[in-house]
Structures are given as C-alpha cells and as structure tokens.
Amino acid sequence: MAESEGSDTPLQKRQRLVREAAGWLAVLGVLIPGLQRFYMGHRRWGWGYLVLGLMVFVPSIPLQILSYGVRALCLLEGLWLLTMTNEDFDFRFNRDLIELDWTSAQDREVRDPEQQLQSQLQQGLITRAEYEERRRQIRRIS
Structure with a gap:
C-alpha cells in the first residue's frame, strides 16, 4: 500500500x-x-x-x-x-481513478482531406501520381 x-x-x-x-x-x-x-x-x-x-x-x-x-x-x-x-x-x-489519454497535436487525426492525403504521401502509403489524382478529385468535389 x-x-x-x-x-x-x-x-x-x-x-x-x-x-x-x-x-x-x-x-x-x-x-x-x-x-x-x-x-x-x-x-x-x-x-x-x-x-x-x-x-x-x-x-x-x-x-x-x-x-x-x-x-x-x-x-x-x-x-x-x-x-x-x-x-x-x-x-x-473520478479524476484520480481514470487514465487520461494525452496525445500531442501531431498525433491527432487530421480531418482535412488534403492534409490526410499529404500525410499518406509522406508516410509512403500512396505514390505521387495517386496523390495528384486524388487531390484533383477532392478539389472537383468541393
């Protein structure tokens, strides 16, 4: 104790x-x-x-x-x-009993579709061509 x-x-x-x-x-x-x-x-x-x-x-x-x-x-x-x-x-x-989930601003989810695409490109999840194509699609929609 x-x-x-x-x-x-x-x-x-x-x-x-x-x-x-x-x-x-x-x-x-x-x-x-x-x-x-x-x-x-x-x-x-x-x-x-x-x-x-x-x-x-x-x-x-x-x-x-x-x-x-x-x-x-x-x-x-x-x-x-x-x-x-x-x-x-x-x-x-119950503040002393709960585990607070602290995350930095870099770790939080990005809601802007173009920023999400940029993040995927930087992480290597999509190629530059896929990035440009999806970005054009997003801009056409909005």
Whole structure:
C-alpha cells in the first residue's frame, strides 16, 4: 500500500463513483438531504445538508424555508448528475481513478482531406501520381 508523504497513515484506495447512484441519491435528498454527498466522500457537506434539511421540524418559518431550499438544491443536483455524461462525471468526480489519454497535436487525426492525403504521401502509403489524382478529385468535389 502506498503511503502519503509526511504521514504515517496509509492512503485508502477508494471505489469508483457511479453517476446514476449519485444522481438518484441526490434526488432522494428531497426526503433525506445529503446522501449523495456522503456517497461521494464529502462528509462535511453531507452533514451540512442533513442538518439543514432536518430544520423542517424546527418551529421557525425561516429555518423551514432554508430546509426546503436545501431539499430543492438536492433535487436540482440530482437532475444535474443524471443528465451529465459518464465522461463528464468521471472527469469531475473520478479524476484520480481514470487514465487520461494525452496525445500531442501531431498525433491527432487530421480531418482535412488534403492534409490526410499529404500525410499518406509522406508516410509512403500512396505514390505521387495517386496523390495528384486524388487531390484533383477532392478539389472537383468541393
């Protein structure tokens, strides 16, 4: 197990978060606020949501309004999480667990047909005559 620098406690490897689970827990936050925050490992936020969400039982109208606001926030957060793509969710919440695919500008795919032809010619995949013929065809089409 890896150890953090300057600390004697070992790092815990956490599980990958699931977008649907976090989203539905947030929607369930209309009844019990903060579940999605506990699931995502944000314990302080979870306790904050839970305490503010339970203020609905306090006989004070401003605190009850605050409680309903937290519950509405949970609903909105749930809808946001459920409509998010898996890639966005992983980038935001599972960034330490995903392998990012870094490529240089030279390695990325060229979309311009003439540049593709030029690249094929430089790599020796086509002859100069084939290059000229295909380039004329591309220019006729466009």
